[in-house]
Amino acid sequence: MSPRPPVPPFTEETARQKVQAAEDAWNTRDPERVALAYTEDTEWRNRDVFLQGRAQVVEFLRAKWEREVDYRLRKELWAYTGARISVRFEYEWHDVDGAWWRSYGNEQWEFAVDGLMRRRYASINDLRIGPDGLRIPRP
Incomplete structure (x- = not known):
């Protein structure tokens, strides 16, 4: 596969570009498209799920977006160094x-x-919200 710029080492500008590209791709809710940003042998932890390889990522994302309807994501750069980015x-x-x-x-x-x-x-927490967008307290 050809390079997927920007490539490491990252600057603040290229790290922000990588974060925006990830946000844009995930908002398509297209598992095959999203998976192309990962190595064939990619390693994931998503909550308590551990995945290995692009094929598992595709299956995971298909199931995710069947459960999480009308999904809309926002990502923000938190930190970067060398070949690593935190969001x-x-x-x-x-x-x-x-x-x-x-x-x-x-x-x-x-x-x-x-x-x-x-x-x-990825570490993720879910919060139930009402029609006004405010948190619904747990009983």
């Missing part, structure tokens, strides 16, 4: 029963020299 993010979605959620989290990314993501570790 914080939030996204909103509703489940198949129509309940709305806002999910918050942090991701740590590590890139190969060709600019493909080799590792993605």
Whole structure:
């Protein structure tokens, strides 16, 4: 596969470009397109799910976007150095029963020299929200 610029080592400008590209791709909700940003042997931790390889990523994302309907994501650069970028993010979605959620989290990314993501570790928390966008307290 050809390089996927920008490539490491990252500057603030190129790290921001990488974050924006990831946000744009994930908002397509197209698992195959999203997976092309990762190495064939990519390693993921997403919450309590551990994945290895692009094929597992595609299957994971298909199932995710079947559960998380009308998903809309925002990412923000948190830090960068060399071949690593950290982001914080939030996204909103509703489940198949129509309940709305806002999910918050942090991701740590590590890139190969060709600019493909080799590792993605995500910690995520979900918060139920009402029609006004405010948190619904747990009983």
